[in-house]
Amino acid sequence: MKKILPLMLFSACVYAGDPSSERQETLRNLLKHDCGACHGLTLKGGLGPALLPENLKGKTDEFLIATILDGRKGTAMPPWRKFMNADDALWLIGTLRKPS
Numbered sequence: 001m002k003k004i005l006p007l008m009l010f011s012a013c014v015y016a017g018d019p020s021s022e023r024q025e026t027l028r029n030l031l032k033h034d035c036g037a038c039h040g041l042t043l044k045g046g047l048g049p050a051l052l053p054e055n056l057k058g059k060t061d062e063f064l065i066a067t068i069l070d071g072r073k074g075t076a077m078p079p080w081r082k083f084m085n086a087d088d089a090l091w092l093i094g095t096l097r098k099p100s
Protein backbone atom coordinates (compact mmCIF):
# COMPACT_ATOMS: atom_id res chain seq x y z
CA MET A 1 0.00 0.00 0.00
CA LYS A 2 2.83 2.38 0.89
CA LYS A 3 4.31 1.87 -2.54
CA ILE A 4 1.03 2.37 -4.38
CA LEU A 5 0.04 5.67 -2.80
CA PRO A 6 2.52 7.95 -4.61
CA LEU A 7 1.51 6.36 -7.91
CA MET A 8 -2.17 7.06 -7.21
CA LEU A 9 -1.38 10.65 -6.32
CA PHE A 10 0.59 11.00 -9.52
CA SER A 11 -2.20 9.77 -11.76
CA ALA A 12 -4.71 11.94 -9.90
CA CYS A 13 -2.57 14.94 -10.84
CA VAL A 14 -2.24 13.90 -14.46
CA TYR A 15 -5.99 13.60 -14.90
CA ALA A 16 -6.97 16.59 -12.75
CA GLY A 17 -7.50 18.72 -15.86
CA ASP A 18 -10.10 16.47 -17.48
CA PRO A 19 -13.68 17.72 -17.26
CA SER A 20 -16.09 15.52 -15.25
CA SER A 21 -17.98 12.90 -17.22
CA GLU A 22 -21.11 15.03 -16.95
CA ARG A 23 -19.23 18.01 -18.35
CA GLN A 24 -17.82 15.80 -21.14
CA GLU A 25 -21.37 14.89 -22.14
CA THR A 26 -22.30 18.60 -22.29
CA LEU A 27 -19.20 19.35 -24.37
CA ARG A 28 -19.96 16.47 -26.72
CA ASN A 29 -23.45 17.90 -27.31
CA LEU A 30 -22.01 21.37 -27.83
CA LEU A 31 -19.57 19.97 -30.37
CA LYS A 32 -22.31 18.24 -32.31
CA HIS A 33 -24.90 21.02 -32.30
CA ASP A 34 -23.06 24.33 -31.93
CA CYS A 35 -19.69 23.59 -33.52
CA GLY A 36 -21.40 21.24 -35.97
CA ALA A 37 -23.57 24.12 -37.23
CA CYS A 38 -20.50 25.56 -38.95
CA HIS A 39 -18.01 22.72 -39.08
CA GLY A 40 -20.58 20.15 -40.23
CA LEU A 41 -22.46 17.59 -38.17
CA THR A 42 -19.76 15.04 -38.96
CA LEU A 43 -17.07 17.78 -38.65
CA LYS A 44 -16.13 17.40 -42.32
CA GLY A 45 -16.52 21.12 -42.87
CA GLY A 46 -19.19 23.58 -43.92
CA LEU A 47 -18.97 27.30 -43.30
CA GLY A 48 -16.00 26.40 -41.08
CA PRO A 49 -13.16 24.06 -42.12
CA ALA A 50 -13.16 20.32 -41.43
CA LEU A 51 -12.01 19.42 -37.91
CA LEU A 52 -10.93 15.86 -38.63
CA PRO A 53 -7.70 14.45 -37.13
CA GLU A 54 -5.79 14.96 -40.42
CA ASN A 55 -6.83 18.64 -40.55
CA LEU A 56 -5.47 19.30 -37.04
CA LYS A 57 -2.28 17.26 -37.36
CA GLY A 58 0.25 20.08 -37.82
CA LYS A 59 -1.41 22.41 -35.32
CA THR A 60 -0.45 22.71 -31.66
CA ASP A 61 -2.91 22.38 -28.77
CA GLU A 62 -2.03 25.95 -27.68
CA PHE A 63 -2.91 27.37 -31.10
CA LEU A 64 -6.20 25.46 -31.25
CA ILE A 65 -7.15 26.32 -27.63
CA ALA A 66 -6.61 30.01 -28.48
CA THR A 67 -8.77 29.61 -31.61
CA ILE A 68 -11.62 28.04 -29.62
CA LEU A 69 -11.47 30.37 -26.61
CA ASP A 70 -10.94 33.63 -28.50
CA GLY A 71 -12.27 32.85 -31.96
CA ARG A 72 -10.55 34.19 -35.09
CA LYS A 73 -11.00 37.87 -35.79
CA GLY A 74 -12.27 38.60 -39.27
CA THR A 75 -13.69 35.09 -39.68
CA ALA A 76 -16.96 33.46 -38.65
CA MET A 77 -15.21 31.53 -35.85
CA PRO A 78 -16.67 32.98 -32.62
CA PRO A 79 -15.02 33.01 -29.16
CA TRP A 80 -16.23 30.34 -26.72
CA ARG A 81 -14.56 31.68 -23.60
CA LYS A 82 -17.92 32.44 -21.99
CA PHE A 83 -18.99 28.82 -22.36
CA MET A 84 -15.83 26.87 -21.55
CA ASN A 85 -12.37 27.06 -20.01
CA ALA A 86 -8.99 25.97 -21.40
CA ASP A 87 -9.35 22.46 -19.92
CA ASP A 88 -12.66 22.03 -21.73
CA ALA A 89 -11.16 23.29 -24.99
CA LEU A 90 -8.15 20.97 -24.62
CA TRP A 91 -10.47 18.04 -23.99
CA LEU A 92 -12.48 18.91 -27.12
CA ILE A 93 -9.28 19.08 -29.16
CA GLY A 94 -8.26 15.67 -27.80
CA THR A 95 -11.67 14.35 -28.88
CA LEU A 96 -11.24 15.86 -32.35
CA ARG A 97 -7.73 14.41 -32.73
CA LYS A 98 -8.96 10.88 -32.01
CA PRO A 99 -9.89 8.97 -35.15
CA SER A 100 -13.56 7.97 -34.91
Ligand code: HEC
Pocket residue numbers: 030031034035036037038039047048049051055056059064067068072075076077078080092
Ligand atom coordinates in the same frame (compact mmCIF):
# COMPACT_ATOMS: atom_id res chain seq x y z
C1 HEC B 1 -20.42 30.56 -36.77
C2 HEC B 1 -19.58 29.49 -37.31
C3 HEC B 1 -18.68 28.70 -36.39
C4 HEC B 1 -18.99 28.06 -35.20
C5 HEC B 1 -20.34 28.03 -34.50
C6 HEC B 1 -17.76 27.41 -34.76
N1 HEC B 1 -16.75 27.65 -35.65
FE1 HEC B 1 -14.85 26.96 -35.48
N2 HEC B 1 -14.31 27.98 -37.18
C7 HEC B 1 -15.20 28.68 -37.99
C8 HEC B 1 -14.45 29.24 -39.12
C9 HEC B 1 -15.04 30.07 -40.27
C10 HEC B 1 -13.09 28.84 -38.91
C11 HEC B 1 -11.90 29.15 -39.82
C12 HEC B 1 -11.26 30.43 -39.37
C13 HEC B 1 -10.13 30.80 -40.31
O1 HEC B 1 -10.42 31.07 -41.48
O2 HEC B 1 -8.98 30.82 -39.85
C14 HEC B 1 -13.05 28.05 -37.70
C15 HEC B 1 -11.90 27.48 -37.18
C16 HEC B 1 -11.85 26.60 -36.12
C17 HEC B 1 -10.69 25.88 -35.68
C18 HEC B 1 -9.30 25.97 -36.28
C19 HEC B 1 -9.20 24.92 -37.37
C20 HEC B 1 -7.85 24.94 -38.03
O3 HEC B 1 -7.64 24.03 -38.85
O4 HEC B 1 -7.02 25.81 -37.76
C21 HEC B 1 -11.07 25.09 -34.63
C22 HEC B 1 -10.20 24.13 -33.83
C23 HEC B 1 -12.47 25.34 -34.41
N3 HEC B 1 -12.92 26.25 -35.33
C24 HEC B 1 -13.21 24.73 -33.43
C25 HEC B 1 -14.53 25.04 -33.14
C26 HEC B 1 -15.23 24.51 -32.00
C27 HEC B 1 -14.67 23.51 -31.00
C28 HEC B 1 -16.48 25.07 -32.04
C29 HEC B 1 -17.61 24.86 -31.05
C30 HEC B 1 -17.30 25.08 -29.65
C31 HEC B 1 -16.54 25.93 -33.21
N4 HEC B 1 -15.34 25.89 -33.84
C32 HEC B 1 -17.67 26.65 -33.61
C33 HEC B 1 -16.56 28.84 -37.78
C34 HEC B 1 -17.27 28.42 -36.67
